[in-house]
Amino acid sequence: MKPRTSWRRWGAIALSTVLALSLGSRAIAERRNLVSHPRTPYRLAFYNRHNRSYRVAGALHFAHSKLHDVLLLTPFKNHSAEDAKLYAEIIDFYNNPPRIEPSMELYAPYSARATWRLFLTIDSIHLLHEMTEDIMSDADIPWNQKGKALYEAYEYYKSTYSDIALSPAPLDVTMRRAAVMMKPYFSLTRNYYPQSNNFFYAAHWWHPAVYESMMVSGNDSEQDATMQRMEDLFQAQVVPDPPLRMILSREGMPRYSRLSPETANIFDNLHMLHGITYDIFAYDGWTVEEKRAELYRVLDAMSYQPGDEKLVRKFTTPKPEINPLVYDQWVKSPEGAMSQMMLEMLDEMMPMMANSSGVHGHQTHANRETSQPHDSHDEEGENHDNHDGHRGHGNDENHHQDDDRDRQANSNLSEMTMSAEMQEMHEQLRTQLKLKLTPGIQEGEIPGSFADAMHAMMPGMEMSSHSMKAGESNPKMVEMMLEGWRQKYGDLADIEGIDMERDPSPSELSRRE
Amino acid sequence: MKSRLWPIAPSVLAILTGVIAGLGISKGAIAADHLNLEEGLPAEVEDAYPLGFGGFEFQGVFHYDRVEGEDIFTLDPRLEWGFARNWQAKLSVPVVLGSEENDIGDISAEVFYNFNTETLSTPAIALSASADFPTGSDSEGIDPTLKLLVTKSIGTGNNLDRLHLNLGWTYNSEQQDNERQNALSVALGYSRRLGSETILVSDIVFEQEKEEDAEIYLIELGVRHQLSPLNVLAIGAGVGLGEESPDLRITAGFQQSF
Numbered sequence: 151m152k153p154r155t156s157w158r159r160w161g162a163i164a165l166s167t168v169l170a171l172s173l174g175s176r177a178i179a180e181r182r183n184l185v186s187h188p189r190t191p192y193r194l195a196f197y198n199r200h201n202r203s204y205r206v207a208g209a210l211h212f213a214h215s216k217l218h219d220v221l222l223l224t225p226f227k228n229h230s231a232e233d234a235k236l237y238a239e240i241i242d243f244y245n246n247p248p249r250i251e252p253s254m255e256l257y258a259p260y261s262a263r264a265t266w267r268l269f270l271t272i273d274s275i276h277l278l279h280e281m282t283e284d285i286m287s288d289a290d291i292p293w294n295q296k297g298k299a300l301y302e303a304y305e306y307y308k309s310t311y312s313d314i315a316l317s318p319a320p321l322d323v324t325m326r327r328a329a330v331m332m333k334p335y336f337s338l339t340r341n342y343y344p345q346s347n348n349f350f351y352a353a354h355w356w357h358p359a360v361y362e363s364m365m366v367s368g369n370d371s372e373q374d375a376t377m378q379r380m381e382d383l384f385q386a387q388v389v390p391d392p393p394l395r396m397i398l399s400r401e402g403m404p405r406y407s408r409l410s411p412e413t414a415n416i417f418d419n420l421h422m423l424h425g426i427t428y429d430i431f432a433y434d435g436w437t438v439e440e441k442r443a444e445l446y447r448v449l450d451a452m453s454y455q456p457g458d459e460k461l462v463r464k465f466t467t468p469k470p471e472i473n474p475l476v477y478d479q480w481v482k483s484p485e486g487a488m489s490q491m492m493l494e495m496l497d498e499m500m501p502m503m504a505n506s507s508g509v510h511g512h513q514t515h516a517n518r519e520t521s522q523p524h525d526s527h528d529e530e531g532e533n534h535d536n537h538d539g540h541r542g543h544g545n546d547e548n549h550h551q552d553d554d555r556d557r558q559a560n561s562n563l564s565e566m567t568m569s570a571e572m573q574e575m576h577e578q579l580r581t582q583l584k585l586k587l588t589p590g591i592q593e594g595e596i597p598g599s600f601a602d603a604m605h606a607m608m609p610g611m612e613m614s615s616h617s618m619k620a621g622e623s624n625p626k627m628v629e630m631m632l633e634g635w636r637q638k639y640g641d642l643a644d645i646e647g648i649d650m651e652r653d654p655s656p657s658e659l660s661r662r663e
Numbered sequence: 664m665k666s667r668l669w670p671i672a673p674s675v676l677a678i679l680t681g682v683i684a685g686l687g688i689s690k691g692a693i694a695a696d697h698l699n700l701e702e703g704l705p706a707e708v709e710d711a712y713p714l715g716f717g718g719f720e721f722q723g724v725f726h727y728d729r730v731e732g733e734d735i736f737t738l739d740p741r742l743e744w745g746f747a748r749n750w751q752a753k754l755s756v757p758v759v760l761g762s763e764e765n766d767i768g769d770i771s772a773e774v775f776y777n778f779n780t781e782t783l784s785t786p787a788i789a790l791s792a793s794a795d796f797p798t799g800s801d802s803e804g805i806d807p808t809l810k811l812l813v814t815k816s817i818g819t820g821n822n823l824d825r826l827h828l829n830l831g832w833t834y835n836s837e838q839q840d841n842e843r844q845n846a847l848s849v850a851l852g853y854s855r856r857l858g859s860e861t862i863l864v865s866d867i868v869f870e871q872e873k874e875e876d877a878e879i880y881l882i883e884l885g886v887r888h889q890l891s892p893l894n895v896l897a898i899g900a901g902v903g904l905g906e907e908s909p910d911l912r913i914t915a916g917f918q919q920s921f
Contacts (some may be wrong), residue, residue: 179779182787183748186718187892189921197892212859223819248859250889256698256856266780285763438783 180266185310187277192299195288196280200377203360204552205247206384208355211276213240214424215254217346218261221339222430222438229342229432237345242544246391251276261431265442267314271449274311275420278303279357282413284485286465288366293369293653300410307416308454315454316419319413319461321398322491322639324419326631327451329623333444333494335433337586337600339425342432347425351589354421355481356384358402361414362474367403368653378655379475387477394589396421401487402465402474408648411462414434419452435494436620463644479500484588496583497576498634499627503604503611504572559576578607611642697862697889700827700854703739705885705899705914708827708866711789711814713751713777714903719744724916728909736760737768751775753793769795769802786815797837804837810848823856827866835873846871860889864899872907880904885914892921 187193211375217236246407254269254276255262281303285291291299308315317324330336335555340347359380367376399407399414407414425449430441468487469480480486582603585595595605601618604611617624681694700710703724714720722901724739754858757768781787789812794805810831817824831848838844852866866879885899892919901912 179782179785181749182712182780184715184778185748186715186745186920188717194892208859219819220822250860252859253698256859259816259823260783263783263816263820264779266782329670445779462800 160198165308166421167534168604181312182266183270185274185278187610188310190281190284190305192281192284192288192291193595194284196283198288199287199374200283201662203377204251205249206244206356207279208249208251209240209247210356211254212243212248212252213353214272214350215252217343218239218254218258221343222261222264222441224426225445226338226342226432226434233343233345236343237349240346240349241389248432251280255608264438267449270628271311271316271423272420274307274314275316275416278307278413281306282410283360286361286434287373289369289373293370293649295648297409297647299343300413304410304412304416307413312421312454314449316380316416316423316452318415319419319455319458320400320415321418321422322465322494322635323325323461323632324452324460325422326498327628327633328426329450329451329628329631330429330448331492332601332604332618332627333429334435334445334599334618335429335603337429338432338598339428341586341591343428347428348392348394348589349389350421350424351394351396352384352388354396355393355402355477356537357421358399358406359384359474362403362404362472363408365403365648366474366654366656366659368655372655376475381478383475391482393482395486395488396425396489397481400426400467402472402481403472404472405648407465407467408645409650411465411645415462415465415512419558423448423452428549429599439622441653447621447623464639464642465645466642467645471651471659475656477578484584486591489587492583492587493580494634494638495631496579498631500572500576500579502627502630504576504609529607532567554614567575576607579604582607590643592610689728689778695850697860697887697895700816700852700864700887700899701918703914704887704895704916704918705871706850706852706866706883706901707866707868707881708829708850708864709812710825710827710854711787711812712750712780713789713793714743714745716745716750717747718921721919722916723919724914727911727913729911730798730909733778749777759799766800768800769800769806771795781814781816786813788813794872795833801839803839804835806833806836808833823854823862825854827852827854841875842873843871846873857886862887877907878905878906881908881912883912883914894918 216239221238254272256267284299285296285299285465304318308318314568360377363376364373365379367373399418403414411484427445430436430444430448433441436444581594582596583600585592585605586600591597596606598606601613616622692736696715697755698710699712699714700706700708701722702709702717703726704722709843720743722739722741722743723760724737724741726735726737726739728735728737737755737757737759739755741753743751743753745751749773753773755771755772755773757766757771760768763864771793774788775791776791777787777789779785791808791810791812793808793810795802796805797803808831810829813828815826817826827850829848829850829852831850833846833848835842835846848867848870849865852864854865855863857863861886863886865884866882868879868883870881872878872879881901881903883898883901884898887897889893889895897916897918899914901909901914902910903909
């Protein structure tokens with residue numbers, strides 16, 4: 151009898167322990183939820199065929215990882231010294247890259263504990279990067295089957311990481327959903343950590359250049375030679391003199407973007423997520439908990455939403471015949487699709503800002519009448535903000551009514567005619583935004599974030615204190631920007647796919663140029 | 664005493680070979696992870712994190728122990744499977760090659776569950792439950808073991824400095840003469856990133872053996888090195904404290920992901 155009693159006692163203790171640990175840990179911590187890399191026929195093709203590039207990716211991901219901890223653990227006032235110190239370390243890593251790609255946690259263990267979901271999100275997309283690079287590298291996948299394999303990789307990513315998958319919609323849409331431009335942190339990293347920031351702009355040149363080098367060289371041995379030439383160019387020209395903007399997929403890899411718009415857009419969304427995260431982490435005005443709340447709001451906003459598939463081809467390619475082996479002024483310039491997108495968003499927000507700045511514009515009588523009731527619901531609208539305010543509204547009748555009301559009001563605001571004074575202010579804000587989007591501090595630039603610059607220029611502007619808080623946003627402002635995007639691009643014809651029936655050759659590039 | 668090794672070993676090896684061969688042609692998962700500390704690779708202490716969901720690993724552990732003048736070699740092949748998110752299953756089949764006899768040890772099956780990832784304030788916590796089946800010589804009954812695993816970073820954890828605590832309890836279901844019924848084990852470990860591909864691991868281990876009054880104290884130090892995206896190599900050494908402890912332990916092992 152004694153052993154049986156002992157079994158029961160110990161069993162009860164064990165069960166109690168399990169229940170206590172389960173309930174306790176779930177209440178105060180996140181789940182780890184790691185997923186191993188999938189076994190596919192093309193696994194490690196990139197590692198085996200383009201090991202030099204694989205190792206460069208490892209160095210770039212080290213840099214991305216490390217900056218998280220530098221920003222979270224060092225005071226903003228030390229930005230110059232920390233930027234120089236990290237940049238020296240990054241260049242050393244680039245010159246002596248790791249043999250195995252590091253996970254985000256490896257060089258940013260503090261951030262991993264503070265914001266685990268971020269690292270799970272980043273590592274999952276780095277895995278998607280690996281899968282798509284493997285597909286493009288594997289000569290056993292016929293050239294005309296690459297698109298199918300890439301779509302399957304996207305489907306795998308979306309279903310496996312359904313709780314955290316980023317959106318396949320163009321960055322133009324997800325940036326509007328994220329609504330970060332008015333936040334007190336926006337632009338801090340590019341302005342105050344320019345060396346590290348610009349290295350990431352080089353990295354964001356490199357990623358598209360990898361895919362586009364493969365797209366112009368095909369499956370055969372020309373791919374190997376083209377990749378080597380691309381790496382030589384990266385080393386000799388791009389790293390020492392990086393681009394001054396984040397190159398978007400549609401700019402740097404137009405052919406690949408037409409072949410696999412889902413993954414191309416996700417890569418843009420990830421690269422912008424890096425920038426937003428760094429800005430949040432650099433901002434000294436919030437605690438780590440507040441930074442996590444804001445970051446998770448952004449993650450929600452940039453995550454997959456039902457219907458995003460319909461938007462994946464809503465973009466144009468400014469240079470569809472780009473040669474990835476040429477690094478010219480157009481690529482280096484701070485002005486491109488990224489700055490255009492930001493300026494559009496500022497324009498879209500301007501009527502609402504003008505309305506609250508004390509520098510009022512002129513409204514028609516009819517507009518004023520219809521907008522007044524909406525304005526009186528301002529606080530109510532903010533209370534509806536639930537971080538993922540645009541997710542899952544579809545079946546909710548009340549939300550439909552709110553959306554309709556918001557659209558009506560936003561339309562009224564956007565139709566408002568700005569006064570001459572406001573138009574001048576608008577132009578000055580655009581000028582400041584361009585300066586803020588240029589890395590470092592430029593002549594005539596107002597110090598601080600873009601929000602600081604706006605406050606300095608429009609001291610009468612009453613920003614919604616609620617939406618400026620960590621983890622909050624202004625759904626009316628978000629809807630105004632999304633409506634602006636729909637008006638500009640909603641009817642844009644889907645960009646066409648690309649002909650993959652014939653294995654291409656880089657020799658054709660010179661004929662096209 | 665007649666060894667049980669030879670009647671059983673071919674069957675076990677055939678099963679392992681079959682599973683591995685099956686993995687080679689079926690959908691599974693890859694990527695070894697040198698960060699994820701495994702028991703005996705190269706130190707006894709484990710972290711509180713499981714293999715990623717979908718992952719399959721074959722692990723080979725080789726121990727050399729010098730105990731009271733005898734050389735004892737142990738081979739411990741294992742299969743590990745991340746069968747669900749935050750869950751892991753493990754099957755191990757140790758083979759002891761002592762100076763007097765060769766014998767298969769107790770085959771062990773384990774399930775492992777991680778409750779949470781570590782946060783700035785909360786350690787990572789996991790629980791494992793395993794059973795040793797009486798396949799070894801003179802072994803009787805199925806002995807269950809329950810183990811609590813905790814991982815906590817030190818300070819800001821700049822170099823991935825982590826402390827690990829393992830508390831184990833084993834119940835001896837068929838207690839023999841001169842055997843204890845309940846045995847405890849404690850391992851306190853420390854790990855640190857030495858480089859992108861290399862992790863340092865050290866620990867202090869206390870184990871109550873099945874035999875009454877036999878206790879082992881061990882201090883170990885080793886490294887885990889990622890050779891490729893699929894392979895991790897582990898090498899370590901330890902010294903015992905006390906009469907029953909091994910004078911010296913040398914460990915070498917590898918992890919192969921599928």
